[in-house]
Amino acid sequence: MISKKTKYALKALGYLAEHSVGDPILISELAKEENIPRKFLEAILVALRKGGVLKSKIGKGGGYMLALPPANITIGKVVSILEGGFALVECLNDNVKGVCEECGDPACCGIRLVMSDVKKAIDSVLESTTLADMVEKSDTARQQKSKIMDFSI
Amino acid sequence: MISKKTKYALKALGYLAEHSVGDPILISELAKEENIPRKFLEAILVALRKGGVLKSKIGKGGGYMLALPPANITIGKVVSILEGGFALVECLNDNVKGVCEECGDPACCGIRLVMSDVKKAIDSVLESTTLADMVEKSDTARQQKSKIMDFSI
DNA sequence: ACATAATCCTACCTATCCTATAGAGATAGG
DNA sequence: CCTATCTCTATAGGATAGGTAGGATTATGT
Numbered sequence: 368m369i370s371k372k373t374k375y376a377l378k379a380l381g382y383l384a385e386h387s388v389g390d391p392i393l394i395s396e397l398a399k400e401e402n403i404p405r406k407f408l409e410a411i412l413v414a415l416r417k418g419g420v421l422k423s424k425i426g427k428g429g430g431y432m433l434a435l436p437p438a439n440i441t442i443g444k445v446v447s448i449l450e451g452g453f454a455l456v457e458c459l460n461d462n463v464k465g466v467c468e469e470c471g472d473p474a475c476c477g478i479r480l481v482m483s484d485v486k487k488a489i490d491s492v493l494e495s496t497t498l499a500d501m502v503e504k505s506d507t508a509r510q511q512k513s514k515i516m517d518f519s520i
Numbered sequence: 521m522i523s524k525k526t527k528y529a530l531k532a533l534g535y536l537a538e539h540s541v542g543d544p545i546l547i548s549e550l551a552k553e554e555n556i557p558r559k560f561l562e563a564i565l566v567a568l569r570k571g572g573v574l575k576s577k578i579g580k581g582g583g584y585m586l587a588l589p590p591a592n593i594t595i596g597k598v599v600s601i602l603e604g605g606f607a608l609v610e611c612l613n614d615n616v617k618g619v620c621e622e623c624g625d626p627a628c629c630g631i632r633l634v635m636s637d638v639k640k641a642i643d644s645v646l647e648s649t650t651l652a653d654m655v656e657k658s659d660t661a662r663q664q665k666s667k668i669m670d671f672s673i
Numbered sequence: 674a675c676a677t678a679a680t681c682c683t684a685c686c687t688a689t690c691c692t693a694t695a696g697a698g699a700t701a702g703g
Numbered sequence: 704c705c706t707a708t709c710t711c712t713a714t715a716g717g718a719t720a721g722g723t724a725g726g727a728t729t730a731t732g733t
Contacts, residue, residue: 370719370720371721372721407723410722425728426728426731427729427732428730428731428732429729429731
């Protein structure tokens, strides 16, 4: 299960991708528009900045901007920043904190082998989907829906 | 990240798949051989029994057996029993506890749409991999390794 | 230089879940 | 009836997620 942190991050990034016209957007605007607790969002944005996805401008007239075009920000990157990778078992994590004590021999642990397949499947989706894709999916779905609404009237 | 519960479950099931010759195996044997806290394992086995993966025999000479052949037990089933499904967002969970408050309109929520793709990818692996596969993977890896060892001597 | 608007940083709190344990109860075999 | 088992309920400690507070720092405009 992805955490609220990650969900909030994706919502905030989605907003930035749709509303950014070059100048920075305020934390408070993001928090209000996307319904995210202000202070909590602050911490999330800092993480995203340190992860290279956002850049900020301090002081009056400051705020946050995307550091890259939406098409160059993968969902995998965002998840990885907020969740510290998305491994299903410790021993498959990117930032390896050591082998999990359960599988005596990592190379032969059945669980590890299976979860490695799962991780590959997850990563292939996460790495191939970008922020731009996410926004587009959402827009398309909304348009589809309003079409259907029109027909039904 | 899968919980220790699930890891222990898979280890115990793996042991049962490999050592079962029809008669029940003791909790204490499973706990000892697979290095799992006895009482904790007890709870896990009960869950697996209620989930239809194991059956038990009470009283003297009792113990646990697989309720199905290993090739008919998917890893997905086990994960689903122990973790209550493996959705990445609440609103995609099997046992829907309601829509997540974040995505106003579930049908148009970009996060939901992306995570739905991820879930499909996960499920396709988890549903197509069985306990028998897991045990086999592990065995094959072990054999490969011992071959390499032989060469190197 | 100064007031103001913004992000940045450090620390903290609380509830929930994960892991684990204890002990009495129920059931079957001999 | 005795013993070996699983079964059930309750509980406890620790970690993590989610959220909050307040002040420090930095930039802008006048």
